Amino acid sequence: MSSFAALRRAHADARFKCIFLRPTLASQRLGCPVSPFSCRLNSSTSESHVSDAPTEETPIVASEKTVPSGDDTLFHKALTPSGRRDLADRIIQDGKELHKLNVELKNLQRFARSTELLVKGSPWKVAKHWFATPFKEDVTLDNGVIRVGSQTVPNIWLRDNCQCNSCMHQETRQRLLDTFSIPEDISIKTAAEFRTAIEVTWSDGHQSTYDKDLLREAGANSEKKAVIRQGQVDIHLWNASIAESKPQLNWEPESRPHEKRVDKFIQGVLQRIRRFGFCYVNRMKATPEATEKLLRRIAFIRETHYGGFYDFTADLASKDTAYTNIALGAHTDNTYFSDPAGLQAFHLLSHTDGKGGASLLVDGFKAAEELLHSDKEAYHILATVHVHGHASGNDGISIQPYKGFPVLEHDAETGALLRVRWNPSDRAAVELPLEEVGKWYAAARKFDAILKRKENEYWEQLQPGTLLIFDNWRVLHGRSAFTGKRRICGGYINRDDWISKYKMLHFGKEDVLKNLAAG
Ligand SMILES: [Zn+2]
Incomplete structure (x- = not known):
């Protein structure tokens, strides 16, 4: 390759990097940091980076246009082969400098995210605050314009969210209107305000009535909207002392399975799981049938490559450590799925000829809070670096999520912590350049130490007749080693299914459906 071609190539490479950084760093701090020619990007504008670099087809001719002011020497260098080689070296050096700036930019972005969370405080406290705050913005009609606070x-939103029976199916709440048949310049022809609603006649002749509550909710902030959308509750964080006040309910006697009573009971179980991350159901029949029946009252049971509802005695039929009798450290299940199971249930049906096998639960949200307070940088590494998982024990199967996910996943809108993924056995790659991966290990070591603190470990010896149901997105589980024969049954339930059930039982269908358009 000729030195001139090398120069062009290095410039193209550096130019690409320059575009990547523009305008965040390059325009504010550097002007064009890479081109010896007259790149028009400068420190006072964020114009496109367009270079007047010569090509091999166009001879280099010195002119007003191509001479960068104040750097004649640099320009004349470009006229000789050795000078061009020097320049190429310099450009490559600048490219390396840009790489460093790029890393710095990523750190700044991470820091910005960190600051945002710090301003908001603990993510779960945000939810707690908004849970108790009513919708209070005024809804007004002023000169043909509808305002919330x-x-x-916007008229397009109003027209698209008309609730009438020709625009929306009244049973399924599905949109019947073709949104993009609405004229872009749709406007309010006439409007009238009433105590609880606003009536509008549109420029296309259609008439709509908007409940003020709907508009009020639509105008609320995302934290407030999340209360109903995500079934938020006032979350209670716990440690080992939860053993003294375990969330639990006694199952209604089978002889009185009145539907409304069962719904009330399931609501109580799910509300406790939402608040504490787990709940015991006592006085169950110690049979797989009774266990499966109760779980199916929450939602259908999820199938995986291990099966659906399971009933097993410890052996190695399924090639996974969960099916042996060795001790298992605290972990969450299904880190090898992009959508790990929402709930997990265990029912110890019998344990004969041996001992041990106590169950371990750890509140992952509590551990996350401890990490946030003790080491913010470590918290944000676990909240931003993606990790992969896999399940490859069964013949012909190696399940991996379609992308990596961080250990601590947050809601991008509200900043709330949504999910903890922690399974050292099933962990695959950590998505960082190899030379930087040590940072993740250092942060993960801190989280691991918190999870293993004695005061955070809640141990319980399960008994036949008591079903344990827990939130696999929040609570980590494990067990001690055991001897003898243990028969356990249980299953997984999807997150969306159990939250949906909880919302319908807790808020009622009307409030949940009213919230659809509002957010
Ligand atoms: Zn309509």
Whole structure:
């Protein structure tokens, strides 16, 4: 390759990097940091980076246009082969400098995220605050414009969210209207305000009525909206002392399975799981049938490559450590799925000819809070670096999620902590350049130490007749080694299914459906 071609190539490479950084760093701090020619990007504008670099087809001719002011020497260098080689070296050096800046930019972005969370405080406290805050913005009609507080409601949103029976199916709440048949310049022809609603006649002749509550909710902030959308509750964080006040309910006698009573009971179980991350159901029949029946009252049971509802005695039929009798450290299940099971249930049906096998639960949200307070940088590494998982024990199967996920996953809108993924056995790659991966290990070591603190470990010896159901997105589980024969049954339930059930039982269908358009 000629030195000139090398120069062009190095410039193209550096130019690409320059575009990547623009305007965040390059325009504010550097002007164009890479081109010896007259790149028009400068420190006072964020114009496109366009270079007047010569090509091999166009001879280099000195002119006003191509001479960068104040750097004649640099320009004349480009006229000789050795000078061009020097320049190429310099450009490569600048490229390396840009790489460093790029790393710095990523750190700044991470820091910005960290600051945002710090301003909001603990993510779960945000939810707690908004849980208790009513929708209170005024809804007004002023000169043909509808406002919620100081926000003007766009006409396209209003028309698209008309609740009438020709625009929306009244049973399924599915949209019947073709949104993009609405003229882009749709406007309010006439409107009238009533105590609880606003009636609108549109420029296309359609008439709509908007409940003020719907508009009020639509104008609320994302934290408030999340209360109903995500079935948020006032979360209670716990440690080993939860053993003294375990969340538990006694199962209704089978002889009185009145549907409404059962719903009330399931609501109580799910509300405790939402608040504490787990709940015991006592006085169950110690049979797989009774266990499966109760779980199916929450939602259908999830199938995986291990099966659906399971009933097993410790052996190695399924090639996974969960099916042996060795001790298992605290972990969450299904880190090898992009959508890990929401709930997991265990029912110890019998344990004969041996001892041990106590169950371990650890509140992952509590551990996350401890990490946030003790080492913010470690918290944000675990909240931003993606990790992969796998399940490859069964013949012909190696399940891996379609992308990596961080150990601590947050809601991008509200900043709330949504999910903890922690399974050292099933962990695969950590998505960092090899030379930087040590940072993740250092952060994970701190989280691991918190999870293993004696005061955070809640141990319980399960008994036949008591079903344990827990939130696999929050609570880590494990067990001690055991001897003898243990028969256990249980299953997984999807996150969306159990939260949906909880919302319908807790808020009622009307409130949940009203919330669809509002957010
Ligand atoms: Zn309509």
